[in-house]
Amino acid sequence: MTDLEQSFPIAWPAIIEFADGHGYAWVENADDCEAHHPHAGDGLIDGEGRLHLLSQRDDGSLYWQRQLRLISVPALNESLRAHAARLGICCIPKLRVTTPAEAVALVAWLDQQ
Numbered sequence: 001m002t003d004l005e006q007s008f009p010i011a012w013p014a015i016i017e018f019a020d021g022h023g024y025a026w027v028e029n030a031d032d033c034e035a036h037h038p039h040a041g042d043g044l045i046d047g048e049g050r051l052h053l054l055s056q057r058d059d060g061s062l063y064w065q066r067q068l069r070l071i072s073v074p075a076l077n078e079s080l081r082a083h084a085a086r087l088g089i090c091c092i093p094k095l096r097v098t099t100p101a102e103a104v105a106l107v108a109w110l111d112q113q
Helices: 030-036 073-086 100-112
Strands: 014-017 024-027 043-046 050-056 062-070
Touching: 014 100, 024 030, 024 073, 024 100, 043 100, 073 100
Parallel strands: none
Antiparallel strands: 014 024, 014 043, 043 050, 050 062
16 A cells, blocks of 8 residues: 555654544554555644545555645644544544644544544
8 A cells, every 4th residue: 555655754653544434544654544444535734744545556556645735724623623522522522633743643632532
């Protein structure tokens, strides 16, 4: 799944954003991704704010395709609050990140709650 890393490195750790609306998962490295069973269309946001889309080749294999745009921190805050609400975390309005690296750390923390 990570054969594009040589050309387009992913700044690990990162978070997977599931396309089906089930929120986020923290991943320490490429090997951790498979434990979450990502599907084509899911996104990956690395610690530097780069977006990667899980794409599928003609032979059925999956790979992370780097996107040309960076994540919007305000949009990320909104979706992280929704993710926290689904997890039953209180004080959601206080959840706020200012960088993609903080978002990755927040998802790691939420996963431990």
